Amino acid sequence: MTEFIPPGSRFIDLPSPFPMKRGGALHGARMAYETWGTLNAAGDNAILILTGLSPDAHAASNADDPSPGWWEAMLGPGKPIDTDRWFVVCANSLGSCKGSTGPASVNPDTGALYRLTYPELSVEDGADAAVHVVRALGIERLACVIGNSMGGMVALALLIRHPGLARTHINISGAARALPFSIAIRSLQREAIRLDPNWNNGDYDDDRYPESGMRMARKLGVITYRSALEWDGRFGRVRLDSDRADEDPFGLEFEVESYLEGHARRFVRRFDPNCYLYLSRSMDWFDAGECCGDGRAHSDADTRRALASIRLDRAMAIGVHTDILFPLQQQQEIADGLAAGGTDARFVPLESPQGHDAFLVDIGRFGPAVAGFLADL
Structure with a gap:
């Protein structure tokens, strides 16, 4: 068991102790991050990217690590998140x-x-830690915070808990709270x-x-990360070329299984x-309505009021x-909630x-x- 740190990672120390929402604190903790582009003299061209559960901070190639990142096609010179214009920070x-x-x-x-002595982790803790990265880099206000998947949850927690930190927000396949189906899937993965x-x-x-537990957890996750339409178009009912081995009569038979x-x-x-x-449990616990106040959301109205x-x-x-994991109604809820507070918010459903x-x-x-959203900033 070890950590898997991209070679281009940089680090910022968190305050010690770093208090956690559900109790306990971290001592001597740090955050890994990477950057692209240049912060301008006014300091107003910074974008923060917050990731899903498994990605690292290496969203795209850079001078410190030329290997392709997990969002290589989206981030870089002349790309939708254009690093000729923007100073981009991605925090692990x-x-x-x-x-x-x-x-x-x-520890x-x-x-x-740490193993299981690590304090209980909440999405809000991730938001607070990301804010320390932003502040340590000398950024007073972000031009935009972009959150993908779990990162969309972290972004909402950040915006609620740290008012005024960002001028704009792009929430991509995110949610203001976990739905029962998503909780059920993640519960099976953890089990x-x-x-x-x-x-x-x-x-x-x-x-x-x-290894067996992790394999099953990952398979369950991958099944929900894509759609039935995608699985059918990509694999159909195509069988593997080789016959099943006699000693493994219920083994892999279809290409999708392989x-x-x-x-x-x-x-x-x-x-x-x-x-x-x-990290999985932190997503299940999250409800934007809990980010402030007594720490408990009492109704759907609390979530809407928080947005x-x-x-x-x-x-x-x-x-x-x-x-199916973060269904479209959750992005609609985010846009509607933000608009109710006076934000010029757009909901963009894609096919x-x-x-x-x-x-x-x-x-x-x-x-x-x-690219169109950022071009208008």
Whole structure:
């Protein structure tokens, strides 16, 4: 078990202690981040990108790390997020294993890995940590905060808890709260990991590692990241060329099964299981209506009031019709809630067949929407 830190990562220390929303605090914690472009003299051209659960801070190639990033087609000179104009910061999520302090990090108080002694993690903690990155870089106000998937949740928490930090917002396939279907899927993913005997209540190593649990968790996730339309068009009912082995009569038979297996095996040793559990649960707990006040949302109206409390010049919420994990009504809720508070907010539903992951791959649809919004700033 180890952290997986991109070679171009930079680090900012968090205040010590760093208090967590649900109790406890981190000591000697840090955030990993990367940047592109140049902050102008006025300091008003900064964009913050907040990621989904598993990505690192390496959203695109840069001088410190020329390898392609997870949003390479979207970010760079002349691209939809044009780094010839914008100074872009991407922060790795607090609780991750990609450089920011998480359960796979060493607890400086004990010299041992945090594992399950890591404090309970909330989306709001990630928002507060990202704000420290922004402030440490000398940015007083962001031109825009862009949040994808889980990052859309973090962005909303940031905007509620830190009023005035950003002029505008783009929420991509995000949500103001977790829905029962999404909670159910993530609950099954966590159960798959916890029921693997090698998880051992979070105390595992590279030799005794919960690989089967992580494989199942990742497969469940990948199934929900794409749509039924995408799976059918990509694989159909095509069978594998080789016959099933007699000793494995219920083994892989269809190409879609082989794809899921290969994808899962590439992932399981590249993301720490405990970090996965903490980040996954933080998404289930999130409701924008809990970000302030007594910490509990009592009704749908609390969520709507929380969104309406955000003060922005402009905002855009983008989603796709085929997203079953963060369905389109959640982006509609964000846009409507922001508009109710006086923000010039647009809801942009896209027809991409690629489900929740469309923002990563369908740049032909997402790119023009993002570029058009930023061009008007």
